[in-house]
Amino acid sequence: MFGRRHAVRLPGPLLVVVIGLSAVVVAIADGDAVVLTVRPRGQLPGLPFGPFDPNGHRTFELALRAFVTAQTRFDLGYVEQLYTFGDRGRDAPLADMGDGKDAGAARVLSVGYLALTPKAVDTTAPDTAWASWSRFFPYEDWRDGRPEALARLEPALRHWAQASAERLARARLLFALDGAPWNEERVMERYELLYEAGLAPEAARDRGEAATHPAPDLAAALGEPMISDHRRILATALSRLRGKLKYRPVVFELMPEAFTLSALQRAVEAIAGVPLHKQNFRRALERADLVEGLGRVDSETGGRPAELFRFRREVLGARPVSGLSLPLLRE
Numbered sequence: 001m002f003g004r005r006h007a008v009r010l011p012g013p014l015l016v017v018v019i020g021l022s023a024v025v026v027a028i029a030d031g032d033a034v035v036l037t038v039r040p041r042g043q044l045p046g047l048p049f050g051p052f053d054p055n056g057h058r059t060f061e062l063a064l065r066a067f068v069t070a071q072t073r074f075d076l077g078y079v080e081q082l083y084t085f086g087d088r089g090r091d092a093p094l095a096d097m098g099d100g101k102d103a104g105a106a107r108v109l110s111v112g113y114l115a116l117t118p119k120a121v122d123t124t125a126p127d128t129a130w131a132s133w134s135r136f137f138p139y140e141d142w143r144d145g146r147p148e149a150l151a152r153l154e155p156a157l158r159h160w161a162q163a164s165a166e167r168l169a170r171a172r173l174l175f176a177l178d179g180a181p182w183n184e185e186r187v188m189e190r191y192e193l194l195y196e197a198g199l200a201p202e203a204a205r206d207r208g209e210a211a212t213h214p215a216p217d218l219a220a221a222l223g224e225p226m227i228s229d230h231r232r233i234l235a236t237a238l239s240r241l242r243g244k245l246k247y248r249p250v251v252f253e254l255m256p257e258a259f260t261l262s263a264l265q266r267a268v269e270a271i272a273g274v275p276l277h278k279q280n281f282r283r284a285l286e287r288a289d290l291v292e293g294l295g296r297v298d299s300e301t302g303g304r305p306a307e308l309f310r311f312r313r314e315v316l317g318a319r320p321v322s323g324l325s326l327p328l329l330r331e
Contacts, residue, residue, distance in 0.1 A: 018108045021064045022230065023048045024082065024237035025072075026271075027120040027130065028254050031263075033270040034120050034130040035234065037226075038071060045131065046227035047234065048072060049110070064113050072128055074121040078253040082112035083236055085229060112233045114240060116253040133238060136223045136231055139175070140187060140238070140273045150175060152221035153199075156214075160197040184272050185243045191235040194222065201225040202232075242272055246323040249290055252311040260298050260306040261285065272326055280327035288324065290315065 024047055025036035037045040050067030057063035065076050120130045134141045139149040157175060161167040174190045176182040194200040202225050204212050214222070225231060244250050251268055265281050285291055292312055297305035315321055 016107070019052045020108065020110045021050055021052050021060060021067065022085075022110050022112045022233050023064055023068050023076075023115055024112065024234055025068065025076065025115045025117060026133075026237070026241065026254065027117045028267045028270060029120040029130060031266040031270060032132050032134075033267075034132050036072060037129055037131045039127040039129075040227065044225055044227045046230045048128075049230075052111070060111050061113070064111075068115070071125055072121075072123045073125050074117075074123060076115045076117065078116040078250070080114050082114045082233070082240060085110045085112060085233060110229075110233070112236065114237045116250065118254055118256050133234070136226065136234060137187065137191070137238070138221060138223050139190070140184070142182060142184070142274050143269055144275075146176075149221035149223075152217050153194075156199055156218060157197070160199070182274075184274055185239055187239040187242065188232070188235045189239075191232060195232075200231075202229070238271075244323065245272060246326060248323050249311070249316075249321055251324060252290070252313070255311065258294055258298075258308040258310055261291075261309060262306060264291075264309070268324060268326065274326070275329040277327045277329045281325070284325035284327060288322065290321070290324075 023036075027034055027036075036048060038048055039045055048068050048071050050063070050071070052060055052063045057066065060081070061079055064079065069075055139147050139153055141147055153175065154177060157171045157177070158168070161171045170193060172178050172180045174183075174186055174193055191200065195203045198204065198212070199214075199222060201211070201219075201222065204210065205225075206229075213219075223231075226234070241250065245268060251264070251271065254267055254271075255264060261282055264285075265276055265278065268281075269276055290312055291309040294308045294310055296308050298308050299305045
């Protein structure tokens with residue numbers, strides 16, 4: 001799955017370390033945030049992944065760009081390293097651990113990357129498709145109010161949490177139960193709680209237990225599972241991106257050269273998963289001085305023509321630049 005093994009000589013049995021790279025490629029399509037997925041050999045969806053060959057690539061990033069291009073037929077733009085995932089058994093059940101002749105143990109390490117592209121480029125690569133992130137985390141989308149998925153999850157969360165007050169406190173905090181506020185950045189922590197509670201489909205698989213079959217409405221609320229630990233990697237990327245919106249202008253890496261302010265707001269909402277107050281959002285944009293009008297309009301908006309803007313990329317080298325304020329729409 002991840003390519004070549006590298007034997008590390010340590011006291012005791014020979015330890016085999018398998019190094020791989022995984023990419024979370026994000027784009028905006030029709031006002032929704034989508035991620036690039038692959039279905040290796042017809043299995044569950046996963047993220048683009050490939051081996052790191054130290055003899056073939058000078059850096060992890062160069063290797064990542066090469067295999068993503070090979071798998072998807074398009075070149076990556078903005079890329080940043082996300083995290084190194086190295087928990088024992090993280091690759092279960094797909095890794096080939098060898099024939100046991102020269103390895104007492106094996107550890108799979110995957111270096112995750114976050115990549116942003118301004119267009120969900122059509123790809124003819126086999127078994128490759130763009131998918132909304134809400135397929136994998138339906139309870140994270142609050143753009144139209146509190147998601148129905150949370151109502152379906154709540155009984156299962158409370159059943160798990162009844163064993164201790166600490167569990168209940170965590171569930172309330174992370175899943176906004178009993179009137180607790182929603183924190184959109186804690187995607188990874190919510191997924192980890194569902195995994196710990198045995199609700200995430202990957203949990204039984206990774207523990208070698210028989211697969212559970214929850215009721216269809218609960219299964220839909222939990223989101224679609226992915227191969228290996230790719231949904232954990234995706235949750236980490238979404239947490240990072242949601243947080244980074246507020247302190248770096250990364251959202252403009254997802255925008256075309258010319259865009260309307262409405263399209264920019266929809267992109268921010270699609271990533272953050274929350275609705276924004278239109279007037280306050282535009283006032284915050286004006287204060288940040290990150291965009292400027294192009295003196296022409298977009299006549300394809302379906303309504304009154306809207307002015308086109310561009311990101312003032314030149315300010316990145318001229319002064320410290322923060323991200324965007326997220327003034328929530330209060331109902």
